Amino acid sequence: MFQKQKRHSELPPIRQTAEEFTVVDGESYLDEIFKSDMGISRSFSRFQLSHEEYEENYGRVIRGLLATGKHKFFVAVDKYGRYLGHVWVCLKIDTVDFVPSAYIYDIETLFPGIGIGSALIERAEEWARKMGTMKISLRVDVNNPARKWYSEKGYSERAIIMEKLL
């Protein structure tokens, strides 16, 4: 399906091919997904961690999340199968409503504004619906402009995560 045999130097720049993306199962892209996410997530931490500490803690968090629930990954790829973005969704019993629910643990796109995020979130919702869940949730930082984007996608604000530094 994908022309993976081509050397990367022979392919057109990824920005040019990104607009004709497709969304496919992401399980064979996990290395790429977590490598991308590990870089992005680091910028959200407000604590000074050494590279080693961060990598170790990141690995522990991911393994902890993967240990419970049923997980599904989708990726957006260009026609050469190159990674453009991903969504990670997990099924669990919700801790507030006590019904089967889906959580979007992560959604990322390398190229915002061309519909990759929309296609990924729709695919995640479609999968969650098919799996029999009654709702889908996600967490977003209070200052993240994505709040508006999620709201346009039909998400409403349900709860607040409050925190105190010790």
Add this chain to the structure above:
Amino acid sequence: MFQKQKRHSELPPIRQTAEEFTVVDGESYLDEIFKSDMGISRSFSRFQLSHEEYEENYGRVIRGLLATGKHKFFVAVDKYGRYLGHVWVCLKIDTVDFVPSAYIYDIETLFPGIGIGSALIERAEEWARKMGTMKISLRVDVNNPARKWYSEKGYSERAIIMEKLL
């Protein structure tokens, strides 16, 4: 320490003795804690579940939460050792800051307004600090008046849980 041998009918009404509460380790009160919480939590669910479904899902949620992290329970009790409220706190690596963090999974008091909640949250924070965590977090529904109370306790709003019914 407590005069547990007295028959309940011989004790004064719990409302009278609640004001002179103390906070103690809660591990021997787990049955009472989860029984109390199972009743309270049901009122937060917006879905119609049969009693059996709710009990089963509640049990799965609690077992799932207990399966990861290091947990600590404190209870407030009167001088007869009667349960007045509890806090459940858990240590994990935070999924955003990637540092050791504490989460308050649950805090409840049978008698609001007499300082039980304040004493419980302070004890949870003291324990979390002693365990080397750098922050403590909790989740509160957007419409819950407790938001103001947490804010007075030094908690700030960090993230939003958004959701969509499927």
